[in-house]
Amino acid sequence: MTQPIAIETEQASALKLAKVAMQKAYVPYSGFSVGAVLVTQSGQFYSGCNVENAAYPEGTCAEAGAIAAMVNGGEQAIAALYVMGEGDVLVTPCGGCRQKIREFAPPSTPVHICSPDGIRQTLTIAELLPASFGPENLK
Template identity: 70%
Template sequence: MSNRAQNTELFELAKTAMNKAYVPYSRFHVGAAILTADGQFYSGCNVENAAFPEGTCAEAGAIASMVLGGETLIKDIYVIGKGEELVTPCGGCRQKIREFSSADTMIHICGEEGVRKSLTMNELLPFSFGPENLEQAAS
């Protein structure tokens, strides 16, 4: 578990996003909320469409909102879903989170009751490929 205490405001933002998810096909609500290194909050929810499973994950929506807001560094991200199992980011979202992470970025996996598990980026996606790999290849 992270040394950081649960950020109640960020958790509530993720929970609100989860409850606004557009999921007429899977009925699987997910929300995400980001705290940036500059202290800004951004959120997103999953959005499905008739070409299911084509849609947008909650984490991707929150990241897009963050980038639109001019931010590029995630300090903490809260991901929340319903059910007994941990609702962790999918493989694609793990890579998206990695793109905007540092060694200090924490991923908090939540249920409706609060944080269930907190992981570092390296724990969530060990031996990851990131922007620095491309910089090394170019030199």
């Protein structure tokens, strides 16, 4: 049985993984690297980075990459998400990624918006995507 991860340990681990993912981003066109790490209900970590493409906008967002890694790892429940980017303005998930996150996370799920120096702000999915449409709407 997986033991719950202490919040301090979760945050430190997620921030480190997000920074590594951000540094691996493939961004030859925008030069704007983003790393994302999600923590599942079971306490596993999955990361992703943004990947651009010459056939713009056919790239992949960091959050989408982390979600794909989670699903490939056999999990489907996000407990928390960390999104890391540089700059003065908060680097929040795009609209499409907000909906992708919502597919696997309830509205109360925290999304930690980070810089390489740490968490800048924490918002819930409900704050990022109010009155969202989720899997429960189809039941």
